[in-house]
Amino acid sequence: MWSLLEVVSQVVTRRAAWMAGARVAPGMLDALVAAELARPDASETLEAHYLLAMPALRARQLEGPSGVEEKVFGTPLALRRMPRLKDALDALFALVSDAGLSCAACLGAPTPPELVEGRTLGEVYEQCHFGSFMPMLYAYPGDLEDALLRAPVGFIDERLVGPLVHELCHFHAGEPPAPANVNEALAAWIGSEAWPAQVRPGRDEHDAIPGAAWFAAVGGFIARMLGEREALRLQAGALDPRDAFGAPCAEALRLYGFLPFLESGAPHLLSDAFHPARWWKLLDLHRDAGLARDFHDRLVRPLLAGGPARQLDWDEALDALAWRDLPAWRDAPGPVDTKLAALAERALSVRAERRGSTFFVARADPPDPLKLDPDACEIRAPWPGPDALGAPAVFPWPPALCAQTRLV
Numbered sequence: 001m002w003s004l005l006e007v008v009s010q011v012v013t014r015r016a017a018w019m020a021g022a023r024v025a026p027g028m029l030d031a032l033v034a035a036e037l038a039r040p041d042a043s044e045t046l047e048a049h050y051l052l053a054m055p056a057l058r059a060r061q062l063e064g065p066s067g068v069e070e071k072v073f074g075t076p077l078a079l080r081r082m083p084r085l086k087d088a089l090d091a092l093f094a095l096v097s098d099a100g101l102s103c104a105a106c107l108g109a110p111t112p113p114e115l116v117e118g119r120t121l122g123e124v125y126e127q128c129h130f131g132s133f134m135p136m137l138y139a140y141p142g143d144l145e146d147a148l149l150r151a152p153v154g155f156i157d158e159r160l161v162g163p164l165v166h167e168l169c170h171f172h173a174g175e176p177p178a179p180a181n182v183n184e185a186l187a188a189w190i191g192s193e194a195w196p197a198q199v200r201p202g203r204d205e206h207d208a209i210p211g212a213a214w215f216a217a218v219g220g221f222i223a224r225m226l227g228e229r230e231a232l233r234l235q236a237g238a239l240d241p242r243d244a245f246g247a248p249c250a251e252a253l254r255l256y257g258f259l260p261f262l263e264s265g266a267p268h269l270l271s272d273a274f275h276p277a278r279w280w281k282l283l284d285l286h287r288d289a290g291l292a293r294d295f296h297d298r299l300v301r302p303l304l305a306g307g308p309a310r311q312l313d314w315d316e317a318l319d320a321l322a323w324r325d326l327p328a329w330r331d332a333p334g335p336v337d338t339k340l341a342a343l344a345e346r347a348l349s350v351r352a353e354r355r356g357s358t359f360f361v362a363r364a365d366p367p368d369p370l371k372l373d374p375d376a377c378e379i380r381a382p383w384p385g386p387d388a389l390g391a392p393a394v395f396p397w398p399p400a401l402c403a404q405t406r407l408v
Contacts, residue, residue, distance in 0.1 A: 022055050023132035027176035027183060031269050035261055042265035049267035050133070057135040062122040068144045072160075073122035075152035079113060082157040084197075084207075086112065088165050092194035099232040106171040106236050121156055121164070129170035138163040138209060142357030162198040162207035166191045173237030179257025181218065181271050181279070186235040188212045189219025192343065200346035201361060208361035210389045213347030217276035217396060220343060224336040224398075225283060249286035252300050256282055262309035271311075274386075277378065277396040278318040280328070284399075287327040323377045328399040337398035344395040345370065348381035352389035359389055374402040 014033045018024050024032065032050060036043050064070045079086040089112035096103050108127045109115035116124055125131045139160060147155045156164075169187035170176065176183045192199045192212065199216060201208040223231035226244055233239040241250040256279075257271045272278075285291040299314055323329050351364040366381040373380070374397075383393040 018051075022051050024050070025130050025132060025134070026174050027178060028130070028180075028269075031178065031180060034258075035269060038258075038262060039265050042261070042267070045265060045267050054134050057140065058131075058133060060141075061135050061139060062126055068147050069141070071152050072139070072144055072147050072156065073125070074120050075156070076118060076120055077116040077124065077156070078153065079116060081153050084157045084161045084205075085116070085164070088161050088195040089115065092165060092168060092190070095190060095194055096232065099229040101232060101236050101238065106173075107168055108172060121160070125164065125167060128167040129172060129176070130167065136160075136163060137166060138358070140358065145356065158205075159207050162191070162195060162209050162212075165195045165198060166209055166212070169194070169235070171236045173235065175237045175240075177234050177237075177241050179254050179271070180269050181215075181257045181273070182222070182241070182253060183235070184270065184273075185215045185218035185279070186222060186231060187219070188215035189223060190232060190235065192216045193339075196346070199343065200350050201363060203363065206360070208350065210352040210359040210361050211273055211391055213343055213350075213395070214273045214276050214391060216343060217340065217347075218279045220336060220340045221276070221280045221283060224334065224340065228336065245283065246286060248292055248296060248300075249283065252282060252286070252296070253279075255300060255303055256311075256314055259309050259311040259314060263311055272315075274390060274392055275315070278315060280396055280399075281318045281321050281323075281326065284326045284328045285321060291321075291326070323375070323399045323402065326399065329403045331400040333398065333400040333404060337400050340396075340398045341401060344379050344397055347391075347395050348379065348383075348393065351383070351387040352391060354388040372397060372402075372405070374405045377402045 014036055015029060018029055018032055028050075032046060035046060061069050061073050064073075077085070079089075093103050093107065093112055096106050104110045107115060125136045128136075143159070146159075166187055169190040170183065177186065188198075188209075191209075197205045197207060198209050199213045219231065222234070226234065226239075230239060230244065234241065234244050241253070244250075245253070258269070260266065260271050261269055285295055295317065299317060303309060348370060349363060349365060350361050352359045352361050354360075366383065368382040371380050371382075372378075377397050377399045378394050379397045381393045386392050
């Protein structure tokens with residue numbers, strides 16, 4: 001009993017310490033406390049990253065007295081002069097409303113004009129889920145180099161719509177879904193539904209997010225399992241992951257997302273994003289009681305009992321599962337399967353490039369046709385290797401669609 005009380009005391013103490021250092025976002029606060037308790041040796045690294053480096057970069061974005069950050073983040077927004085932002089916000093607010101959710105609660109305002117009109121980009125961003133202590137995604141100094149030569153409203157509308165929509169898609173949940181990969185995956189999926197240019201830009205569009213499609217694939221598979229409306233409710237904190245997936249699956253997801261940190265102590269609390277099929281399999285195997293029981297006996301329970309954290313063991317176990325033996329193979333294809341197939345094709349027709357100190361996504365037609373492997377449930381592009389970000393030239397393909405090809 002004393003050990004339990006001691007743990008509770010440590011949780012309370014560390015939560016207070018983190019909140020004294022920064023306004024850490026819900027969900028992230030719990031993850032950081034759990035990370036410290038699991039690996040006390042990583043406390044200094046975590047604090048340096050999340051209490052010093054990230055808040056300092058955010059402060060440079062939002063509070064810089066002069067320079068390019070002040071020009072971009074200090075400019076009032078006006079939807080009448082920002083057609084791309086208007087279209088993206090209209091679509092996002094419609095998605096949230098159609099799911100039966102409150103736009104004011106999820107996005108910070110009932111309508112797009114009430115969210116942005118008369119406010120600066122900095123004022124809009126600091127009200128986002130991570131805006132209280134983290135810098136805005138893809139608005140780092142290297143991303144803003146071109147802004148000095150541009151009118152700020154035009155630059156924002158051309159370059160920052162995708163990143164801002166992504167930040168908004170984390171919603172304002174008091175208890176966002178865990179682990180961080182699930183939260184990011186749902187944000188990427190919702191964002192790609194509202195603003196497809198986030199994944200594959202148009203010919204003259206420049207606000208796609210590198211790697212977004214791989215996260216979106218996991219969010220889309222969750223939408224396939226739960227339903228598209230329920231996926232948004234999960235992101236909004238209106239649906240508990242234990243109720244959505246079942247307690248064993250929710251437990252396995254948390255552990256899998258935490259494995260890289262448990263193993264390395266590195267401060268980034270996100271697991272591998274470029275193998276979404278593993279997340280698909282981890283979710284899907286829990287629909288089969290026998291497969292779930294075997295997986296938990298071999299991997300989940302030993303880790304919870306204090307065994308070594310080895311992500312390779314989990315990766316190999318998931319890779320070894322044949323899609324033919326998983327429930328999704330036997331499902332009738334549905335509308336989200338079609339969306340996931342389209343996402344795969346879009347993902348393989350862009351490439352991330354390194355430009356100075358940042359990454360840039362460009363449309364790139366593969367040199368030869370894409371090739372589907374229906375047994376592996378993946379589609380490949382004939383690129384010579386990963387792009388500059390490390391995104392592979394292979395993407396998962398919906399198992400229900402692959403099974404249909406085997407019936408022809």
